[in-house]
Amino acid sequence: xxxxxxxxxxxxxxxxxSVRKGFQFTAMVVGESGLGKSTLINTLFNTRLYPPKEPLPxxxxxxxxxxxxxxxxxxEENGVRLRLTxxxxxxxxxxxxxxxxxxxxxxxxxxxxxxYLEQENRVNRQKIVDNRVHACLYFIQPxxxxxxxxxxxxxxxxxxxxxxxxxxxxxxxxxxxxVADFKARILADIAHHNxxxxxxxxxxxxxxxxxxEAEEIAGKIPFAVVGSDRLVKTPDGREVRGxxxxxxxxxxxxxxxxxxxxxxxxxxxxxxxxxxEYTNDVLYENWRTEKLLSMxx
Ligand code: GDP
Ligand code: MG
Numbered sequence: 001x002x003x004x005x006x007x008x009x010x011x012x013x014x015x016x017x018s019v020r021k022g023f024q025f026t027a028m029v030v031g032e033s034g035l036g037k038s039t040l041i042n043t044l045f046n047t048r049l050y051p052p053k054e055p056l057p058x059x060x061x062x063x064x065x066x067x068x069x070x071x072x073x074x075x076e077e078n079g080v081r082l083r084l085t086x087x088x089x090x091x092x093x094x095x096x097x098x099x100x101x102x103x104x105x106x107x108x109x110x111x112x113x114x115x116y117l118e119q120e121n122r123v124n125r126q127k128i129v130d131n132r133v134h135a136c137l138y139f140i141q142p143x144x145x146x147x148x149x150x151x152x153x154x155x156x157x158x159x160x161x162x163x164x165x166x167x168x169x170x171x172x173x174x175x176x177x178x179v180a181d182f183k184a185r186i187l188a189d190i191a192h193h194n195x196x197x198x199x200x201x202x203x204x205x206x207x208x209x210x211x212x213e214a215e216e217i218a219g220k221i222p223f224a225v226v227g228s229d230r231l232v233k234t235p236d237g238r239e240v241r242g243x244x245x246x247x248x249x250x251x252x253x254x255x256x257x258x259x260x261x262x263x264x265x266x267x268x269x270x271x272x273x274x275x276x277e278y279t280n281d282v283l284y285e286n287w288r289t290e291k292l293l294s295m296x297x
Pocket of ligand 1: 031032033034035036037038039040169170171172173225226227228243
């Protein structure tokens with residue numbers, strides 16, 4: 001072992017260091033009210049980040065603008081700390097005139113870029129907090145038709161600023177065939193409008209297993225998901241996260257029932273770091289270049 005230098009241990013060093021520092025991840029959810037955004041976030045991170053909602057009293061005034069609300073939680077799994085922030089956008093698509101619904105959302109994403117740039121420009125750059133949005137889950141209403149103008153407009157405005165992950169909401173309200181047709185039409189629309197959605201990256205010289213996994217995930221986009229933060233009993237007596245119907249139980253974690261598992265794999269288990277990296281290296285970098293050029297720097 002004379003020639004052994006020891007840098008093969010680098011991955012472990014990197015690993016130890018990042019575990020100590022913890023991770024910051026910010027996800028945004030966008031879509032009309034009632035499409036299951038809060039429920040899905042709870043399901044994804046197995047938390048009650050969003051408490052069960054009290055129904056609005058009938059007299060309550062509906063807000064007239066898109067609000068931006070963010071909630072953070074520190075979660076820990078096997079000694080790894082994750083500071084998770086979810087940015088919710090209640091009001092999107094809920095108005096008579098939704099023409100500019102995307103605007104406050106773009107503004108929010110850009111102001112987070114601004115904050116990051118400010119920190120980078122400080123004399124002391126030791127403690128940079130990364131509040132940039134690393135992924136945007138866009139909830140598509142399960143109409144079974146195709147994208148609506150508001151969907152197309154939102155994605156067109158946002159795709160250069162954030163990693164877009166399109167999702168078919170409440171997929172349990174569609175049959176398998178309807179889901180398959182709907183997915184094909186959504187993808188055709190996305191291609192037609194030259195919208196860039198986040199792709200699971202593949203690398204040359206990657207092993208076959210990793211390639212197969214990337215392909216499997218890519219093949220499910222747009223993810224048809226079912227969310228539920230409660231346990232139900234299946235006819236054969238298992239307790240599962242799911243939704244119970246007179247005709248049976250839809251299981252959140254069953255890949256034959258919906259794409260929840262694949263979505264979680266993309267967002268959390270396999271590509272969280274890729275989402276962060278793409279946000280930093282491409283989306284933020286492009287925004288920063290444009291910003292500095294426009295300022296004449
Ligand atoms: P949000 O307004 O988009 O945050 O939607 P919520 O998460 O508050 O959910 C709205 C309603 O839809 C609640 O009654 C949920 O129980 C229900 N819901 C959430 N996810 C699903 C789903 O995947 N399928 C069905 N059928 N209902 C869902
Ligand atoms: Mg909600």
